[in-house]
Amino acid sequence: MSDAPNEPGELRITRIFEARPEVVFECMTTPSHLTHFWGPIGMSTPLEGITIEPRPGGRFETVMINDETGEEYPVRGVFVEFDPPRTFSFTEAGVEGGMVTAIVFNDLGDGRTETVTHQTNVPPMLMSPEAQAGLETSFVKFDAYLATL
Amino acid sequence: MATDPLSQTFAALADPTRREILVRLAKGEATVNELAEPFTMSLQAVSKHLKVLEAAGLISRGRDAQYRPCHFEPGPLEAATDWIAQNRRIWTERFDQLEEHLKRITQEKEKEK
Numbered sequence: 304m305s306d307a308p309n310e311p312g313e314l315r316i317t318r319i320f321e322a323r324p325e326v327v328f329e330c331m332t333t334p335s336h337l338t339h340f341w342g343p344i345g346m347s348t349p350l351e352g353i354t355i356e357p358r359p360g361g362r363f364e365t366v367m368i369n370d371e372t373g374e375e376y377p378v379r380g381v382f383v384e385f386d387p388p389r390t391f392s393f394t395e396a397g398v399e400g401g402m403v404t405a406i407v408f409n410d411l412g413d414g415r416t417e418t419v420t421h422q423t424n425v426p427p428m429l430m431s432p433e434a435q436a437g438l439e440t441s442f443v444k445f446d447a448y449l450a451t452l
Numbered sequence: 453m454a455t456d457p458l459s460q461t462f463a464a465l466a467d468p469t470r471r472e473i474l475v476r477l478a479k480g481e482a483t484v485n486e487l488a489e490p491f492t493m494s495l496q497a498v499s500k501h502l503k504v505l506e507a508a509g510l511i512s513r514g515r516d517a518q519y520r521p522c523h524f525e526p527g528p529l530e531a532a533t534d535w536i537a538q539n540r541r542i543w544t545e546r547f548d549q550l551e552e553h554l555k556r557i558t559q560e561k562e563k564e565k
Contacts, residue, residue, distance in 0.1 A: 320547075320554055326557075327554065330553060331550070336557075339553045340546060341549075343541065343545035343546055344545045
């Protein structure tokens with residue numbers, strides 16, 4: 304796993320998968336695939352809770368369930384872009400004033416795919432590496448960072 | 453506007469002047485006058501920003517009626533950074549599991565051949 308440095312205003316996660324973009328894109332946008340990996344560790348995402356309307360403006364909804372407590376975490380997203388196998392993005396209106404998540408699928412040409420996941424619309428100050436490293440140190444470095452805004 | 457604590461924190465932090473005020477307060481408490489100094493802003497305008505920060509729980513004000521010094525309160529900011537760290541963790545674990553899933557389906561396809 305490689306984490307590229309965050310650009311201000313974005314959470315950015317870069318990964319390389321051992322599969323072609325068509326396969327990775329299909330896995331991330333098909334309920335029967337999503338149910339196998341969407342929930343993080345300790346959470347399940349049952350097939351019946353997944354709705355995908357594969358087009359811009361279509362719904363992208365999942366319900367993650369905590370395996371221990373049974374607590375449900377619905378994610379109500381709407382696709383902004385849907386361009387297989389290159390990219391898709393979705394907004395979650397309920398999260399921090401409309402968080403946008405965009406995933407770009409780069410064909411590495413050797414059967415592998417690099418995905419770059421961006422989340423935007425979160426205030427830049429919280430997304431800076433300084434802010435994420437910890438508050439005490441972040442504030443010391445912060446003057447310099449603020450000067451760049 | 454959303455009123456949950458996290459949204460309030462994000463909203464309070466959306467303004468650059470309020471972020472600068474917080475950076476100043478993280479170094480130590482200050483009065484409204486001291487906070488207004490570096491800005492070309494009226495005391496009234498600074499007070500307005502302080503009210504937003506106080507409502508979001510990012511600062512607290514002293515009881516001294518004359519000075520009411522402001523203190524930085526790290527709690528809400530920690531909650532906000534926790535939220536981001538948690539989000540990063542979710543995506544990382546999700547992708548770890550996708551990696552496993554891709555291995556499985558690739559193996560299954562090869563068996564079919």
